[in-house]
Amino acid sequence: MNFQLDKRLAKDTAKVCELNLCYVGLVKDSRYPWLVLVPQLEGIIEVSDLDDGAQGLMWREVNKCSLALQAIFPGYKINLGALGNVVSQLHIHLVVRHDEDAAWPGPVWGKGEAEPYDIAVLETRIENLQRKLL
Amino acid sequence: MNFQLDKRLAKDTAKVCELNLCYVGLVKDSRYPWLVLVPQLEGIIEVSDLDDGAQGLMWREVNKCSLALQAIFPGYKINLGALGNVVSQLHIHLVVRHDEDAAWPGPVWGKGEAEPYDIAVLETRIENLQRKLL
Numbered sequence: 001m002n003f004q005l006d007k008r009l010a011k012d013t014a015k016v017c018e019l020n021l022c023y024v025g026l027v028k029d030s031r032y033p034w035l036v037l038v039p040q041l042e043g044i045i046e047v048s049d050l051d052d053g054a055q056g057l058m059w060r061e062v063n064k065c066s067l068a069l070q071a072i073f074p075g076y077k078i079n080l081g082a083l084g085n086v087v088s089q090l091h092i093h094l095v096v097r098h099d100e101d102a103a104w105p106g107p108v109w110g111k112g113e114a115e116p117y118d119i120a121v122l123e124t125r126i127e128n129l130q131r132k133l134l
Numbered sequence: 135m136n137f138q139l140d141k142r143l144a145k146d147t148a149k150v151c152e153l154n155l156c157y158v159g160l161v162k163d164s165r166y167p168w169l170v171l172v173p174q175l176e177g178i179i180e181v182s183d184l185d186d187g188a189q190g191l192m193w194r195e196v197n198k199c200s201l202a203l204q205a206i207f208p209g210y211k212i213n214l215g216a217l218g219n220v221v222s223q224l225h226i227h228l229v230v231r232h233d234e235d236a237a238w239p240g241p242v243w244g245k246g247e248a249e250p251y252d253i254a255v256l257e258t259r260i261e262n263l264q265r266k267l268l
Contacts, residue, residue, distance in 0.1 A: 046212055048200050059193045066182050078180055082214040085231060085239035097219060105219035110240040 003040045006089040012114075014122060016129045019061045021054060022092075024133065026126055029114035033073055033096040033125065035065050044090040047082060062092050068132035069096050083109060137174045140223040146170075146248075148256060150263045153195045155188060156226075158267065160260055163248035167207055167230040167259065169199050178224040181216060196226050202266035203230050217243060 005023055013025025013036055021041075027034035039058050044050060050058060066078050079095040095108050103111040117125075139157055147159025147170055155175075161168035173192050178184060184192060200212050213229040229242050237245040251259075 046200065046204070047214065048197055048204065048212075052194075055193060055197060056190060059189060060186075063182055063189060066180065070180070070182065077219060078182075079219070080181065080214075080216040081241070083241060085211060085213070106244040107215070107217060107241040 002042045004042075005038060005040075006087050006091075008087050009036060009038060009089065009091055014126060016126050017133050019064070019133070021057045022061045024061075024065060024129075026122070026129065027093075027114075028117060028122070030117040030121065031102045031112075031115050032108055033069060034108070035069065035094045035129075037062055037065060037092045037094070039090060045084060045088050047090065049090065058092070062094065064133065066094055068129055069094060071132060072128055079107065081107070081109065136176045138176075139172060139174075140221050140225075142221050143170060143172060143223065143225055148260060150260050151267050153198070153267070155191045156195045158195075158199060158263075160256070160263065161227075161248075162251060162256070164251040164255065165236045165246075165249050166242055167203060168242070169203065169228045169263075171196055171199060171226045171228070173224060179218060179222050181224065183224065192226070196228065198267065200228055202263055203228060205266060206262055213241065215241070215243065 009025065013027055016024040016026050021039050022037040023040055025036045027036055039050060039054060041054065047055060069078060073096045077097040079097050081093040082090065084090065097104060147161055150158040150160050155173050156171040157174055159170045161170055173184060173188060175188065181189060203212060207230045211231040213231050215227040216224065218224065231238060
């Protein structure tokens with residue numbers, strides 16, 4: 001398997017874990033709890049590039065991550081997206097949203113600049129997610 | 135089953151068809167070929183509100199619609215999204231994108247005003263989609 005995580009995705013995320021299919025990264029933007037899942041298969045751009053089995057596995061892993069976010073941030077809205085207009089390697093966004101966040105009710109993509117995490121906050125968030133996912 | 139399509143989704147889309155689980159509507163915005171799929175089950179807000187079987191069926195229907203769009207608009211990018219910040223009833227967007235469209239490379243949601251279809255263009259587009267989906 002010659003999969004390599006896209007350089008921009010690698011730069012913009014901190015690794016949470018690898019599930020059976022997907023790399024799971026936390027986006028380094030403290031404005032939103034925000035995960036990105038990347039199926040670790042080469043040359044995948046659209047969801048439809050995955051065979052049926054891989055699609056099913058990917059969506060189950062997306063659901064697992066969504067439930068983890070909902071458990072840690074109860075009562076918030078989840079936004080799910082697969083755009084790929086800038087980074088073509090297939091990646092699924094899961095973003096925790098609420099009605100006072102920086103982009104509400106619009107989408108988060110392309111809105112303002114990322115705000116860096118305090119490193120202790122980042123580490124705690126990753127640990128909390130790992131506890132739910134592993 | 136007491137499912138009722140959300141009023142705003144009903145107003146903003148023209149019906150293409152019903153698949154086993156989902157209502158499929160074409161968004162009345164001629165700037166983008168744009169489908170919305172709505173699982174016809176009551177009280178669903180997050181994807182994770184669906185049980186595993188319904189999630190699998192929904193994603194297979196989303197994939198079927200994505201392949202139909204890619205067959206009609208070859209070489210374009212598909213954007214997939216489930217936001218629900220404005221209309222809470224779960225609905226999955228599939229939007230055909232290209233690098234000269236009105237919002238590229240940003241997301242389409244909340245960007246500018248919808249442009250009405252010429253009725254003949256709308257009808258042709260719906261027929262072409264029905265031919266792929268039914």
